[in-house]
Amino acid sequence: MAANIKPRVKVPGTAKAGEAITIKTLISHPMESGQRKDRKTGELIPRKIINKFVATFNGELAFSADLLPAVAANPYIEFVVAVPESGIMRFEWTDDDGSVYDIEKKITVA
Amino acid sequence: MKTLVALSLAATLALSAGQAFAGEDSELVIDGETFVTKLDAPADSPLAEIISGWRFRSNETQELQTDDFENPAMIFAEYGEELWSRVDGAEGKSCADCHGDASESMKGLRASMPKWHEGKATLFTLEDHINWSREEHQKAEPWKWESQEMLAMTSYIGLQSRGMPVNVATDGPVAEWYEKGKELYYTRVGQLDMACANCHETNYGNMIRADHLSQGQTNGFPVYRMKWQGMGSIHRRFKGCMDNIRATPYKRGSDEFTALELYLASRGQGLSVETPSLRN
Amino acid sequence: MKLSRRDLFALAAGLGAAGLIKLPAYASDDAVEAAIKKFAGGMPKTGGVDISAPEIAENGNTVPIEVSAAGATSIMLLAAGNPNPGVGTFHFTKMNPESRASTRIRLAKTQDVVAVAKMADGSTAMARREIKVTIGGCGG
Numbered sequence: 001m002a003a004n005i006k007p008r009v010k011v012p013g014t015a016k017a018g019e020a021i022t023i024k025t026l027i028s029h030p031m032e033s034g035q036r037k038d039r040k041t042g043e044l045i046p047r048k049i050i051n052k053f054v055a056t057f058n059g060e061l062a063f064s065a066d067l068l069p070a071v072a073a074n075p076y077i078e079f080v081v082a083v084p085e086s087g088i089m090r091f092e093w094t095d096d097d098g099s100v101y102d103i104e105k106k107i108t109v110a
Numbered sequence: 111m112k113t114l115v116a117l118s119l120a121a122t123l124a125l126s127a128g129q130a131f132a133g134e135d136s137e138l139v140i141d142g143e144t145f146v147t148k149l150d151a152p153a154d155s156p157l158a159e160i161i162s163g164w165r166f167r168s169n170e171t172q173e174l175q176t177d178d179f180e181n182p183a184m185i186f187a188e189y190g191e192e193l194w195s196r197v198d199g200a201e202g203k204s205c206a207d208c209h210g211d212a213s214e215s216m217k218g219l220r221a222s223m224p225k226w227h228e229g230k231a232t233l234f235t236l237e238d239h240i241n242w243s244r245e246e247h248q249k250a251e252p253w254k255w256e257s258q259e260m261l262a263m264t265s266y267i268g269l270q271s272r273g274m275p276v277n278v279a280t281d282g283p284v285a286e287w288y289e290k291g292k293e294l295y296y297t298r299v300g301q302l303d304m305a306c307a308n309c310h311e312t313n314y315g316n317m318i319r320a321d322h323l324s325q326g327q328t329n330g331f332p333v334y335r336m337k338w339q340g341m342g343s344i345h346r347r348f349k350g351c352m353d354n355i356r357a358t359p360y361k362r363g364s365d366e367f368t369a370l371e372l373y374l375a376s377r378g379q380g381l382s383v384e385t386p387s388l389r390n
Numbered sequence: 391m392k393l394s395r396r397d398l399f400a401l402a403a404g405l406g407a408a409g410l411i412k413l414p415a416y417a418s419d420d421a422v423e424a425a426i427k428k429f430a431g432g433m434p435k436t437g438g439v440d441i442s443a444p445e446i447a448e449n450g451n452t453v454p455i456e457v458s459a460a461g462a463t464s465i466m467l468l469a470a471g472n473p474n475p476g477v478g479t480f481h482f483t484k485m486n487p488e489s490r491a492s493t494r495i496r497l498a499k500t501q502d503v504v505a506v507a508k509m510a511d512g513s514t515a516m517a518r519r520e521i522k523v524t525i526g527g528c529g530g
Contacts, residue, residue, distance in 0.1 A: 004189050004258065010179045020487040028185040030339075033496075035473065062485040070469050070477040070496045072452045073339035074182045078492040081485050170444045170454055320524030336452035390448035 005029050009091055011105040018082045023055065023063075026076045027093050027101060033069035050075055052094040057107075058087035085109050134315075138164050138384070140176055143273055145382035155377065156311055162381050163324040166315070167390055171336070175388040183265060183334035183386035186258075186341045190266025193259060199250025208247060212270050220264075220271035221383050224372050226283045233287045233368050236264050237343065255362040261332050261341040268332070268385030276329050276383060278375040291373025294366060300357025306370075326351075327378040328371065330387025337390065344371050417475040422468055422504065425475055426516065429466045430506050434514035439465070439507045441519040450497040450523035458490035459507035459515060465489065470518075471501025497523050 010024040027050060034047025053065040053075075063079045081089075086109045093101045138145040147162035164172060178184050195206040209215040220236060227234040230242065240263050241252035253260040280288040295306045309318065310326035317323070331344040345362035348370060352359035360366040427433060442456040457465045457480070467477040480491040489507070497503075500523045506516045 004262075006185065006189070008179070008185065008188070018487075024179050026179070026182065026185070028182075028189075057485060060485070061483055063483060063491075064481045065478055065491070065493075066481075067478045068474070068476040070472055070474070072336075072494040072496050074185060076180070076182070076492070076494050078456075079480070079482075079486060080488045080490055082487045083485065168444065168446070168448045171448050174454070336449035339451050 005095070005099075005101055007091060007093060007101050007103045009089075009103055009105055011089055011107060013106070014108045014110055015083065017084055017109050020080050020082050021107075022078060022080055023089070024076070024078045025053070025055075025091055026074060028074050029093075029095070031069065031071060031073045031075060035069070048096045050093045050095055052092075053077055054092045054094075055079075055081075056090045056092075057081065057083055058085075062089070083107055083109060134165055136165070136169070136172055138162070138172070138176065138382075140178065140272075145273060145384060146275065146380060147382065149380050152379075156307075157325065157377065160378055160381055161314070161325055161327070162329055162378075162384065163327050163389060164330065164384060164387065166322045166324040171388065171390050175384070181334070181386070181388050183332075183341060183388055186262045186332070186334070187265040187269045187386050189258070190262035190264075190269075193263055194266060199244065199248030201247065201249045203248050205243070205248075212267065216267045216270040218271050218274055220268040220385055221274045221277050223278065224284075224368055224375065225279065231283075233284055233372060235344075235363070235368055235371060236267060237363065238368075240264070240267075256343055256346055258341075261343065264332050264343065265341065265386040268383065271383045272385060273382050275380050276375055276378050278372060278379065280372065280376045284372060287369045287372050288376065290365075291369035291371070294370050295373055300352065300355040302355040302357075304355045306351070325377070326374060327381060328374045329378050329381040330384035330389070332385065333387045333389045335389050341386070344374075417470060417472055419470075422470045422475045425466075425468055426504065426506050429479075430508065430514040430516070432514070434506060434516040436516055436518070438515035439505045439517035441503060441505050441517050443503065443519065443521050446522045446524060447497060448524060450499065452494050453497050453521060453523075454492065454494050455503065455521075456490065456492040457505040457507075458488065459505070459509070460489065461509050461511075462489035462507035462515075463510050464508045465491070466506045467493075467495070468504040468506070469495065469497055469501060470504055472496070472498045475504075477503075497521060499523055 005028055007027040012021050015021050029050050032045055032048040036045050037043060038045055047069060049067065049069050051067055055063045062081055065077055067075060087107060088104050089107055090104045091102060138147050147165050149160050151157045151160050174180050194212055195204050197204045224233050224235045237255055237260055244250040244252055298305045306326060309323050314323050314325045328344050332341050334341050345367045348367050349359040439459040443453060447453040457467055459465055462482060464479055464481045466479040468475045469477050477495050482489045502518050502520050504516060504518050508514055
């Protein structure tokens with residue numbers, strides 16, 4: 001789905017202060033490993049993967065991951081956070097080609 | 111040669127008999143809704159029970175389909191939703207301009223596919239319907255059968271029938287298509303000289319090497335296959351099966367595959383539509 | 391010259407034996423050990439890291455896996471039997487009440503996956519777990 005790289009995240013809209021909440025993220029991306037050959041030309045298809053994932057909360061680093069070609073297509077990452085106050089959770093995925101895909105979600109701490 | 115193949119097939123199956131799969135008795139529940147993945151077959155069916163391919167998968171694979179966020183097939187349905195309201199073609203129209211809210215206008219369509227098309231006087235798959243509408247109403251280029259756009263649109267339209275029972279018509283003008291599909295299902299082809307029935311009717315539930323044979327039901331298509339790491343159409347799966355038995359596959363969208371699609375859908379009457387589903 | 395299938399097989403076998411054709415290469419134990427040492431600064435003790443994954447993966451292209459280690463600041467995941475062992479590294483912060491993360495990975499064959507954790511106090515730990523990858527009967 002090279003033409004349609006799109007991030008999705010599942011974040012609870014509300015939480016208690018300090019409560020452990022599960023964050024699920026997924027981006028549509030082929031994660032081209034650089035080891036496959038084009039069936040027609042026989043040439044190696046160049047590597048093109050999401051190599052970095054970063055989550056911040058109100059501008060502060062909350063979680064990150066370095067990814068290699070052994071991560072499956074449409075990379076899925078799930079982790080746990082606890083936030084002290086209401087704010088914006090921001091997610092960024094960095095592509096080998098330099099593109100950065102991002103999405104933001106608000107968490108309201110009641 | 112034939113004996114050898116038959117022997118080795120028998121040995122493979124025999125070796126694996128009795129290997130129960132953990133997922134066989136699970137129930138598919140998505141968002142609190144229970145799907146029909148198993149039912150008694152009617153008296154005239156060649157099957158005793160009608161079983162969705164979902165039941166043949168491992169617990170881990172099954173689980174991924176129970177959560178719309180974790181199911182990667184939903185990415186395609188979401189892309190389809192985008193395309194639904196995107197203007198395309200010389201008429202400057204989107205699908206939504208004529209068909210409005212897909213959750214109303216497209217509800218039930220996938221469950222009745224493939225279906226007779228009056229205007230063209232032929233049997234139409236969902237892909238045929240989409241391309242006909244693109245050319246006729248939008249004056250847009252047809253999508254390629256296995257393109258990301260087509261898979262996204264069949265996923266999105268199919269999703270509007272999710273949970274509804276498969277209910278295809280097999281009589282009237284499509285009767286001869288049904289008969290043709292049935293004939294194809296039971297005809298041995300390819301170097302391995304096998305028919306669909308040899309695996310999917312006689313041996314479902316058994317292992318073929320490391321794979322758990324299903325009934326070859328079509329109620330979840332298009333599916334996200336882990337092997338493909340992406341989405342594929344019913345006809346792509348047919349082609350894969352034919353390649354495996356070393357037969358020359360028919361083309362996607364061919365009369366043969368369309369007839370086979372109708373016959374297979376009729377063998378799954380009553381199963382819940384699972385589109386877009388996830389398989390191994 | 392027209393080569394028959396038999397000729398081609400013979401040729402391929404010969405070239406393979408002579409090392410002229412690159413046969414699929416998998417990560418050597420050395421490469422795995424080197425990656426662990428580079429990350430952890432030595433060989434960590436075993437234990438204190440959990441790997442949760444199916445015993446048998448239905449398809450090696452998409453294998454769900456979860457790693458966790460109490461108190462870890464980062465966890466590196468390796469697939470010891472892949473052509474390149476690296477899979478990825480998760481970095482945790484004080485905002486993560488648990489050092490736990492899940493993803494889906496590619497495994498070329500049945501093999502061990504290795505998770506190495508670095509703790510806040512500088513200590514390291516690791517775990518190893520075999521995941522069987524089925525070859526499929528008729529992938530289609």
